[in-house]
Amino acid sequence: MLNIKYELATTKKPKPDENNLGFGIYYTDHMFVIDHTEGIGWHDARIVPYAPLMLDPAAMVLHYAMESFEGMKAYRLPDGSIQLFRPEKNAERMINTNKRMCLPSLPVEDFVQAVKALVETEKDWVPHQDGTSLYIRPFIIATEPHLGVRTSKTHQFLIICSPVGAYYSTGINPVKIFVEDEYTRACPGGTGFTKCGGNYAASLVSQVKAHDLGYEQTLWLDGVEHKYVEEVGSMNCFFKIDDVIYTAPCVGTVLPGVTRMSCIELLKKWGYTVSEDRLPIAKVMEAAKAGKLEEVFGTGTAAVISPVGELRYEDQVAFINNGEIGPVTHKLYETLTGIQWGKMPDDMGWTVKVC
Numbered sequence: 001m002l003n004i005k006y007e008l009a010t011t012k013k014p015k016p017d018e019n020n021l022g023f024g025i026y027y028t029d030h031m032f033v034i035d036h037t038e039g040i041g042w043h044d045a046r047i048v049p050y051a052p053l054m055l056d057p058a059a060m061v062l063h064y065a066m067e068s069f070e071g072m073k074a075y076r077l078p079d080g081s082i083q084l085f086r087p088e089k090n091a092e093r094m095i096n097t098n099k100r101m102c103l104p105s106l107p108v109e110d111f112v113q114a115v116k117a118l119v120e121t122e123k124d125w126v127p128h129q130d131g132t133s134l135y136i137r138p139f140i141i142a143t144e145p146h147l148g149v150r151t152s153k154t155h156q157f158l159i160i161c162s163p164v165g166a167y168y169s170t171g172i173n174p175v176k177i178f179v180e181d182e183y184t185r186a187c188p189g190g191t192g193f194t195k196c197g198g199n200y201a202a203s204l205v206s207q208v209k210a211h212d213l214g215y216e217q218t219l220w221l222d223g224v225e226h227k228y229v230e231e232v233g234s235m236n237c238f239f240k241i242d243d244v245i246y247t248a249p250c251v252g253t254v255l256p257g258v259t260r261m262s263c264i265e266l267l268k269k270w271g272y273t274v275s276e277d278r279l280p281i282a283k284v285m286e287a288a289k290a291g292k293l294e295e296v297f298g299t300g301t302a303a304v305i306s307p308v309g310e311l312r313y314e315d316q317v318a319f320i321n322n323g324e325i326g327p328v329t330h331k332l333y334e335t336l337t338g339i340q341w342g343k344m345p346d347d348m349g350w351t352v353k354v355c
């Protein structure tokens with residue numbers, strides 16, 4: 001149990017227009033901060049006014065990307081109350097990330113306590129409009145000023161919040177995806193399963209390339225053979241072929257998404273066959289030619305479910321379901337968003353009340 005000190009803001013920012021929130025543009029009035037010092041552990045948990053950080057220019061995070069982060073949301077229910085979706089899964093995943101990155105972690109209970117405390121402080125910032133939510137960004141940075149490459153003796157864990165609209169400005173319209181066959185996101189033994197900033201810095205070159213070619217996102221292939229599908233941008237990816245729903249196995253190169261896990265649990269409950277065997281991109285393109293690539297969709301906290309309407313791999317282009325959202329994609333979207341925004345009963349026990 002953390003002993004959180006409150007230093008509340010004396011002036012509050014005006015709230016942005018809920019119809020025009022975008023993603024990650026506005027930040028709330030406060031942030032959560034806790035320090036970690038080698039030999040002492042975690043100390044000085046506090047909720048303070050949102051403000052720029054004071055960092056030594058030699059702070060290790062700035063030089064060697066010694067940081068990690070999480071992404072989750074708080075949802076406003078029809079009765080005005082606020083809830084989280086499986087926050088302990090984010091806490092557990094951050095612990096796994098931090099082990100790989102030699103960063104210290106908060107215990108699951110403390111992580112969830114900190115998220116709840118900040119969201120409750122910022123409860124007026126959780127928007128009311130359909131499809132909007134409060135995006136929560138926990139992260140940890142190595143703060144020790146030191147230019148030698150080694151683990152840091154001091155760290156800071158913070159949580160900031162941003163009210164967000166629907167992730168895709170175009171709504172739930174299918175996205176066009178470019179299959180990356182040149183650059184690699186993750187390799188066995190690497191950091192693909194972690195939310196560490198370096199993974200995203202290294203992915204931008206492909207995002208820029210995809211945009212230049214008229215595509216919205218990149219579909220990554222495995223880093224060894226460039227043969228098997230792994231994931232899309234910052235989403236896990238599902239393919240429905242001939243009544244089997246495939247998604248890449250989480251064996252170290254794929255980010256273990258909370259949305260992915262929840263989709264698999266729902267699909268199995270509904271009686272679908274879910275395969276976590278490796279799926280060759282060649283099989284996806286062949287299925288498309290044979291008219292058997294029934295649905296493709298990405299999953300992630302930001303977008304929830306994002307249908308894919310077009311896939312380009314080398315000189316082949318696959319169009320999926322006439323550019324429309326498929327029935328399984330739609331059912332998953334309705335169910336997950338229904339549970340998250342409290343419009344459907346939570347039979348799975350996934351939600352956690354804040355206030």
Ligand SMILES: *Cc1c(COP(=O)(O)O)cnc(C)c1O
Pocket residue numbers: 071195231233234235236255256257258259260299300301302
């Ligand atoms: C965050 C993320 C996901 C989705 O994870 P969720 O827990 O569902 O939000 C998928 N892939 C990558 C690379 C990610 O960073």
